[in-house]
Amino acid sequence: MARNVTILGSGAAGLTAAIYAARADLQPLVVEGAQPGGQLTITTEVENYPGFPEGIQGPELMDLFKKQAARFGTEFVVGTVEKVDLTRRPFTITVNGTTHESQTLIVATGASAKLLGIPSEQALMGHGVSACAVCDAFFFKNQDVLVVGGGDTAIEEATFLTKFAKSVAIVHRRDALRASKAMQHRAEQNPKIRFVWDSVIDEIYDVQAKKVTGVRLKNVKTGKTSDLKCDGVFIGIGHAPNTKAFVDRLELNPVGYIVTKPPSTATSVPGVFACGDVQDHIYRQAVTAAGSGCQAALDAERFLAGHG
Helix, strand or coil: CCCEEEEECHHHHHHHHHHHHHHCCCCCCEEECCCCCHHHHHHHHEECCCCCCCCEEEEHHHHHHHHHHHHCEECCCCCEEEEEEEECCCCEEEEEEEEEEEEEEEECEEEEECCCHHHHHCCCCCCCCCCCHHHHHHHHHCCEEEEEECCCCHHHHHHHCCCCEEEEECCCCCCCCCCCCCHHHHHHCCCCEEEECCCEEEECCCCCCCCEEEEEEEECCCCCCEECCCEEEEEECCCCHHHHHHHHCCEEEECCCCCCCCCCCCCCCCCCCEEHHCCCCCCHHHHHHHHHHHHHHHHHHHHHHCCC
């Protein structure tokens, strides 16, 4: 028998959708995905989520979300979506070789920050390495930080960081920025920002100390390496939406985010809804993801009421 609602993803958006769907007695199934708990599980201190005046650890916050969803009867399955068939209702979703049928589908698969891919970056993520300046800039008051990248994301991150940091060095592998002219001009005029051209980060120090103390830079033209002291490293090379399973099945924008129809979370396929970072490339915050998860659950409930 087909389920009423299946939710793909277990970050702030997916679990909020589950809480609302479960409380509406829709008995949702959550497919947890490759990173159960979403991007907040790689964040240490979360200080901007309402209701936690002293802050809360990212993994702990997501654990509370999950417990709340489970309390109202949400079921969970560990795994990632291998295949979806959205050509007819009920939709079919294949997870770990098992096929599930569902009358509605909420896609909350999120987006993944593009990373450098070096071991020290992974080891220090949340301990001085971050992929979200808005989330973590506050922790770097009067400190020296680096931003990696040369596009709009990097310049936005760097500009925001100057509100807190003592200095911001933008490390870019080319000798010119790719960001829009207006953003470039703003960065160039900011006395706290300087540029390190033709360079990539080879290593982030210091894994042993469990904090960032500096980086080893490599000049891509000369091959020479040099060390640069800093207190934090922000990766600003963009995000990639986790929409591989939905190519040619849902309408996506040119960079792969699911297109929804304002003011709803409805996608190009009736009965399929999308929430969180998989459709939001602008705000990308836990609280906005949670809000859109609530909307998606309400949209799914109304769809079911109208379609039997």
